[in-house]
Amino acid sequence: MKNFTLLFLFLCFNPLLFSQTTAVYDVVFNSIWNEADHGTFPNNPHWSKLVGVNHNANITFLELGGIASQGIEDVAELGINDAFEAEVQTSITNGNAQQYIDGDQLATATGNIEVLGLQISEDYPLLTLVSMIAPSPDWMIAVNGVNLRASGTWENSLVIDLYVYDAGTDSGMNYSSPNADITPHVPITSLSGVAPFNTEKVGTLTITLQQVLGVNDIETTNHIQLFPNPATSVLQISTETTSLSEVVFYDVLGKKVKSYKNTSNSKELRIDINSLTTGVYLVKSIANDGSNNIQRLLVK
Structure with a gap:
């Protein structure tokens, strides 16, 4: 128990560990989609x-003037994300992306979608997000490659006005137009000022820095990543090289408070942490090859 307590103090208070390698951001999409600016609503307007x-x-x-991939087409036309997620996973495998970001939907025209505790590595500082305005032919809001380190350091806060884009995959002219595929696809264009939209934005994207993590907060044996951190109810753990056999949680006094056995041999774990109270924990990840490491986790 003493060793775990000493390790916690070392991780928390050693100033040599805190180089800028990974930042934790909160991302909030605020929708102000309304009939006065964006045309008479369809039935069941949502995102x-x-x-x-x-x-x-x-x-x-994706980019303005580019041709939508199958993944972007499926999101923009159907709100289905499987193909896009597969494109992201291919990029992760190729070393060009860090993680697939899986946010919530919004069942109403106005309101917020929040992605909290998003860990962004310095190696992958560009953020791309997309959501379908629904129902619609192929309309979406999107940001393409927002650089969170454009100035060479982590951006403290960004607020981006959002406008609707046409994915160029369906020729429908209004929210309830029947399916009318465009073959071949045409470039992605802005619908700002194009009926049913005027030139007013449909929402904003606010990206806010919460903290910067040092090397020993995030670099782990076998490239194990915890997400989100801070966490609230569910913790995701991913590994690149070997699967985990067990994950053990300790409080700051070194007391074991929770354990999780990986019976599926998966490299992607989702662990319910609702039983953990607010505070700092040490997460010990034990790999099938016998190696292990300890990371710090903040539970809100």
Whole structure:
């Protein structure tokens, strides 16, 4: 128990550990989609899940004037994210992206979608996000490769006005137009000032820095990553090289408070942490090859 307590103090208070390598951001999409600015609403106006990726400059997932991929087409037309997630996973495998970002949907025209505690590595500082305005032919809001280190250091806060884009995959002219695929696809264009939209934004994206983590907060044996951190109810753990056999949680006094056995041999784990109270914990990840490491986790 003493060793764990000493390790916690070392991680928390050793100033040599805190070089700028990974930042934790909160991302909030605020929708102000309304009939006065954006045309008479369809039945059941809503937004699909806000999905995305953080990546490097070697890859572009969508851009104004570019042709939509199958993943972007599926998001913009159907609010279905499987193909886009597969594109992200391919980029992760190729070393060009860090993680797939799986945000919530919004069941109403106005309101917020929040992605909290998003860990962004310095190696993958570009943020791309997309959500379907629904129902619609192929309309979406999106940001492409927002650089969170444009000035060479982590941005403290960004507020981006959002306008609707046409994915160029369906020729429908209003919210309830029947399916009318465009073959071949045409470039992605802005619908600002194009009916049913006027030139007013449909929302904002606010990206706020919460903390910067040092090397020993995030670099781990076998490239193990915890997300989100801070966490609230669910902790995701991913590994690149070997799967984990067990994950053990200790409080700051070194007392074991929770353990999780990985019976599926998966490299992607989702662990319910609702039983943990607010505070700092040490997470010991034990790999199948016998190696292990300890990371700090903040539970809100």
